[in-house]
Amino acid sequence: MASMSDIAVHRDGATQILRFNRPGKMNALTGAMYDALCDALEAGEKDTEVSVHVFRGANGVFTSGNDISDFLASSTGDQAVLKSVLRFIRLVPQIQKPMLAGVDGPAVGIGTTLLFHCDLVFATPSARFHTPFLDLGLVPEAASSLLMPQRMGYTRAYEMLVLGKPMDAEAMLRAGLLNAIVPPEELEERVIGAATSLAKKPPAALALARRLLRGDAEDVARRVDEEAAIFARQLQSAEAREAFQAFLEKRAPDFSKVGDG
Ligand code: COA
Numbered sequence: 001m002a003s004m005s006d007i008a009v010h011r012d013g014a015t016q017i018l019r020f021n022r023p024g025k026m027n028a029l030t031g032a033m034y035d036a037l038c039d040a041l042e043a044g045e046k047d048t049e050v051s052v053h054v055f056r057g058a059n060g061v062f063t064s065g066n067d068i069s070d071f072l073a074s075s076t077g078d079q080a081v082l083k084s085v086l087r088f089i090r091l092v093p094q095i096q097k098p099m100l101a102g103v104d105g106p107a108v109g110i111g112t113t114l115l116f117h118c119d120l121v122f123a124t125p126s127a128r129f130h131t132p133f134l135d136l137g138l139v140p141e142a143a144s145s146l147l148m149p150q151r152m153g154y155t156r157a158y159e160m161l162v163l164g165k166p167m168d169a170e171a172m173l174r175a176g177l178l179n180a181i182v183p184p185e186e187l188e189e190r191v192i193g194a195a196t197s198l199a200k201k202p203p204a205a206l207a208l209a210r211r212l213l214r215g216d217a218e219d220v221a222r223r224v225d226e227e228a229a230i231f232a233r234q235l236q237s238a239e240a241r242e243a244f245q246a247f248l249e250k251r252a253p254d255f256s257k258v259g260d261g
Contacts (some may be wrong), residue, residue: 007036008058012192014051014199016044019058026064026106027057031084036085041095051199054191055101055114060184062127064099065109071136072244075235082235085110086228089142092117093220096207098198102191103127103169104184112160113144118149120194120211121177123169124184130166135253137240139230146223152177 006022018040020027044050070081071161092099092114101115103123115121125133131148133140140148140161148157152175159165172178182190198206211217234240238258246253 004114005036006030007033007040009036009040011050013196014049015054015192016040016047016050016052017056017192019056020061020063020111021058023059024062025067027059027125028064028067029110030067030070030144031081034081034084038084038091045095045097050097052094052097052195053099054195055099055118056191057102057104057107060126061105062103062107063111064106068136068244068247070144071235072241072248074099075237075241075244078233082232085141089224089228090221093143093217093224096210098195098206098210100191100195100198102187104187106114106130109133110142113140113142113148115177116144116147117142119145119213120179120191120198122180122182122187122190122194123172123178123254124187125169125181126184127169127172127181128163128166129160129168129172132164134162136243136247137237138234139227141180141221141224141227141231143220143227145227146220151175154162 006020008019008021010017010019018037020029020033022028022033034186041053044219063257066085074082098120099118100120101118101122103115103121105126106128107115108130109132122174131140131144139145144161148161156175160167167175173181180190239255242251242255242258
């Protein structure tokens with residue numbers, strides 16, 4: 001079980017920190033957690049005292065991505081979680097204030113794709129970025145099929161999104177996707193420091209520059225929806241169900257026994 005409190009929201013000056021904090025489940029995200037993230041992001045966007053949003057993990061983990069038990073429930077008919085996931089991945093590209101992330105340990109699925117919507121990303125040497133959508137019978141989400149090839153080149157994006165090859169912090173830094181690698185004990189300070197610097201910038205110019213740099217939000221929104229339609233269909237497939245069950249039963253999946261879904 002998980003609850004909204006598995007997302008800890010707190011303030012440090014003008015920075016709103018959203019912390020994935022679900023011990024024992026590697027901060028895997030549930031519907032309630034996506035809703036808590038959305039509520040906090042929406043409130044922060046409206047709050048004149050908040051200038052920057054920061055995503056953080058806890059206990060040496062950023063997040064292991066969507067809760068696989070929830071995916072399994074969705075694949076057998078429970079659409080509630082999908083609704084919360086969709087709410088989150090539609091909201092993130094619409095956020096106007098800067099989004100920063102500090103990554104320590106595993107950043108799986110949405111834990112990595114979220115970073116392509118962030119403006120500054122810091123990570124520790126143990127950060128590990130992994131998007132195993134295909135191995136779960138799924139397809140890329142959160143506009144990652146658009147943003148990852150744009151940002152890291154097609155072949156590297158394909159390696160991550162289709163081959164499911166994890167990338168470590170050094171590789172992400174070399175690919176230009178991280179601002180810096182910092183020791184774990186300095187991560188929080190470094191991210192908050194960057195957020196505090198941003199909070200001192202002239203707000204109108206900051207918002208305008210961010211919008212220009214991020215490019216066409218409509219393109220991103222369209223891709224989110226396009227991916228989501230395919231993702232929802234794949235979620236119902238026999239191959240996805242086999243992958244989820246295999247993960248939960250701690251065994252290798254056997255796709256030879258599943259048909260087309
Ligand atoms: N959903 C549900 N439970 C998850 C989870 C997830 N995404 N990630 C981890 N957990 C659970 C495990 O089932 C395990 O629970 P248990 O102790 O009750 O058996 C617990 O968290 C610890 O995970 P474990 O796999 O034993 O830790 P690890 O250190 O060996 O590996 C990860 C960590 C993150 C590499 C690994 O858990 C993983 O690959 N998770 C799945 C990631 C994933 O595919 N996410 C979906 C992306 S779209």
